[in-house]
Amino acid sequence: MKTRISLLLASAGVIALGACATDPYGNQTGSGMSRAQQGALGGAVVGGVLGAIRDDDKNDQGRDAARGAILGAAIGGIGGAILDRQQKALQQSLNNPNIQVVNHGNYLSVTMPESTLFATDSTAVGAQGQNDLYTIARNLQQYPDSNIQVIGHTDSTGSAAYNQDLSVRRAQSVAGILTAGGVATSRISTSGRGASEPVASNDTVQGRAQNRRVQILIIPTR
Structure with a gap:
């Protein structure tokens, strides 16, 4: 259990570092990944961590983590896609x-x-x-x-x-x-x-x- 949570948290750190960086004045720069993709990946990691924490099923370990990751990815992807659309609409108008x-x-x-x-x-x-x-x-x-x-x-x-x-x-x-x-x-x-x-x-x-x-x-x- 502890190993699985640690791996998920480590993945979250990698995603966060890959998603953005900062210049000397604190401005963020992107990785080239779409925000929908970033949202899905971030949501998957967070959902997986929460699912792993709640996973008490000794007969099917990892099931809750997997379900949490799927749900988190869906929610994060939707939110990221909406922001992508709003950004594009603003830039065009x-x-x-x-x-x-x-x-x-x-x-x-x-x-x-x-x-x-x-x-x-x-x-x-x-x-x-x-x-x-x-x-x-x-x-x-x-x-x-x-x-x-x-x-x-x-x-x-x-x-x-x-x-x-x-x-x-x-x-x-x-x-x-x-x-x-x-x-x-x-x-x-x-x-x-x-x-x-x-x-x-x-x-x-x-x-x-x-x-x-x-x-x-x-x-x-x-």
């Missing part, structure tokens, strides 16, 4: 190459740079940014089984207090447009991270521009 849509396996992240949304030091979303956000809102209505986290980020220029306040207000502005576009307020939460989570170096103009952004995280609820 957004007519803005500066917006990045990334599938992390168990959630989607939509990253919108400051230049797409705001003027410098402003919290008012411009016309193009509003159009993009209404497009995202339509997608969120088509895929209603998710919660939405809107997170504002700044570069390190200025005081920490100012950057924190600006990031919060920008996240709230974006959330307000998603709500105006028909997304239920109960699905949306907002927060600001100021300059605490850079994705590039703040020592260069280009890096600071990448750090000034708003993230929309789409997290499935089932």
Whole structure:
């Protein structure tokens, strides 16, 4: 029993390492495996572990582990396929190459740079940014089984207090447009991270521009 569980847990670690890696700034990079495949494999391992833990049948050892793996693979594969479809639909509908849509396996992240949304030091979303956000809102209505986290980020220029306040207000502005576009307020939460989570170096103009952004995280609820 212990050997079987250990092998399953080891497999889970291999899958997790193969599914993603991180760059020096914490950004994830994919393995080339589809999210449906990753979900199925991950679900199989988790289901197998749970089944193995519950396997008390001495006459047919491994039966519960196998059943758990099959069920976990089915659930994980379905969830991964839905995220794959939603990501593809978003990428096709957004007519803005500066917006990045990334599938992390168990959630989607939509990253919108400051230049797409705001003027410098402003919290008012411009016309193009509003159009993009209404497009995202339509997608969120088509895929209603998710919660939405809107997170504002700044570069390190200025005081920490100012950057924190600006990031919060920008996240709230974006959330307000998603709500105006028909997304239920109960699905949306907002927060600001100021300059605490850079994705590039703040020592260069280009890096600071990448750090000034708003993230929309789409997290499935089932």
